[in-house]
Amino acid sequence: MVGLNKNILRTILIISYIMIVALIISGISALFSYLNTGADRSTMLHTDIQKVEQYAPKLIWEPLNKEGRPMDTENLNALQNDYLDAWYVKQVAYKTNKTAGIKDYYTDSARENLYAFIELNKAENTTIEATTLNHNPTLEFFSEDGQLAVITDRNVVEYKRVFKAEKLVLETTETSTYKMVFLLEDGFWRIRHLVKESSNPFEAKTAKIETDNLIIKGINYYPKATPWNMFGDAFAKDTIANDFKVIKEAGLNSVRIFVQYDDFGKADVDPKKLEKLKQTLDAAEEQNLKVVLTLFDFYGDYSVMNWTLNQRHAETIVSTFKDHNAIIAWDIKNEPNLDFESRGKDMVIAWLDNMIDLVKSVDTQHPVTIGWSNTQSATILNDKVDIVSFHYYEDLNELDAAVKKIRKNIPDKPLVLQEFGLSSYSGFWKPLGSSEEDQANYHKKIQEIIASNKLQFMSWTLYDFVDVPKDVVGLRPWRRNTQKRFGFINENGMKKEAFKYIK
Incomplete structure (x- = not known):
């Protein structure tokens, strides 16, 4: 009976040892895999941005009649996704006066103006709540090497609320035209240059609807x-x-x-x-x-x-x-x-x-x-x-x-x-x-x-x-x-x- 108990104990110890070694090897393998695998696009930059759940303005591309290399659907979708994300993170930044996410969608030179504007708003206790409702982009140029794109976005409908010390001081809806230059960096389309070319008050175009014969x-x-x-x-x-x-x-x-x-x-x-x-x-x-x-x-x-x-x-x-x-x-x-x-x-x-x-x-x-x-x-x-x-x-x-x-x-x-x-x-x-x-x-x-x-x-x-x-x-x-x-x-x-x- 004593010999039997020793054999059972020996077996349990061997099995435990094998399991511990297996867990160590598994952990080392996972760490090695992580260190040698490219970062997942969804976890490396672009923190927690999901346009389907966060931001979905109406966007209609003009026909792709532009200079340079033809752009395929995959590249166009990637450019569109990063473009809308850039709007979203900028709006979040203006609302919170924090810069999180800006570097993911704007190049070094483009960030400087954004950072300066955010610092100014923070100093003056100003915040901005804004969104865009409509976009009508035209792809003006796509470089032969696939690293640069130029877009003109016309009739962008923007709604803004500006607060000073948490008091609403301005509410406006505008129709604007923007011109942007994008660079492809690390697999992401980042805005390098952005200019607002024009802006006018928004006027909704709605026809008069007949109600004379309405009976409810x-x-x-x-x-x-x-x-x-x-x-x-x-x-x-x-x-x-x-x-x-x-x-x-x-x-x-x-x-x-x-x-x-x-x-x-x-x-x-x-x-x-x-x-x-x-x-x-x-x-x-x-x-x-x-x-x-x-x-x-x-x-x-x-x-x-x-x-x-x-x-x-x-x-x-x-x-x-x-x-x-x-x-x-x-x-x-x-x-x-x-x-x-x-x-x-x-x-x-x-x-x-x-x-x-x-x-x-x-x-x-x-x-x-x-x-x-x-x-x-x-x-x-x-x-x-x-x-x-x-x-x-x-x-x-x-x-x-x-x-x-x-x-x-x-x-x-x-x-x-x-x-x-x-x-x-x-x-x-x-x-x-x-x-x-x-x-x-x-x-x-x-x-x-x-x-x-x-x-x-x-x-x-x-x-x-x-x-x-x-x-x-x-x-x-x-x-x-x-x-x-x-x-x-x-x-x-x-x-x-x-x-x-x-x-």
Whole structure:
């Protein structure tokens, strides 16, 4: 037995020794490999820059009719990637007054001016938030040795906000022309020379959209079982088609539906989500219903550095469906004024302003609106939108006067009461809530106000919901239970008394 135990111990020691030696050899091998392998492009310079996730302005190359050596697609893509990265790191540097990343995209001589400008801003407590939204580069020259390229970038749309001691002192959008010389160093295209040749105030070119024949008598829509998650795994066209049939038979002509930025894939829009949206629009068209499509629902980051990503998202959706017969209008954002305090009113309005320009540049046929949460905000950007939309959940006795005030300020555009309703919840969590009879009386009265003011309308909402996600209204049960009972039809599919006043 003693001999057996010694043999077992000896075996364990030998195996342990072999494993230790193997680990040492593996570590030495990995170190040797690292020291003798060229640095990975993604880890050696260009720290944490991923344009797909960080920066994606619209860029259209002019035809490659230039002097010198022909440029192939691979070289052109590399030049474009490094060029956009150069813009991005410069904008980050101007915002933070730090020079990280500058040396990766600018040669020694080009860096000097950038470093000096950053030091000056730092000394004067000045920062700049900026982005470019459009680029139209022309390749003017590509050297025979493939080491030098010259580009002229025309009609570069730049948005800037300049802060002095954290106070906004200048906001501007410009259209500029730049000329740049690039050198290929260490496998990267770096800017050696950059000159702004011209700059003018930006003027959006948008055609007037006809709204004289616009008639919206509709309802906000989510499926009963999947509110705020309409395009998720439980998506079912048959359910939506049946609901649209109910809406049409109720005498309504339109629905308002919502696209969430994160859910649809942010800048890189998910094709599967687009297909579900197409099926929804098809279902609406089958019932001869029109659709107000709300973009950017539940999105709240208006920072300038994200604008290009936001615009690629909107551009994809609008360009995909602008010719669909069901579309009647684009709603840029649901209740953006609720973000004024947390995100800054000026910032939110600037984001909306530029997003309207983007949508109108893609679709010149359909009107654009913004779903303001109250009547007080309805006049904001009224010169840019084609339809003025507002929501109302306040005292009905004050609605008539509020509408007349809006009409006085904006006499020439359609007014849409885009959300309104009353919950029929009254229970443990809200014992003094409203009954189904109260709800019916509310809709009867508000339809009278709508008729007397010749408003267009979209009520909230078709169904009582089985559940409401916590991230929509929070954890408080009195809020969640109240939100479940705004429908004209209860969760068992029975029409409530208010259904008589759905239009």
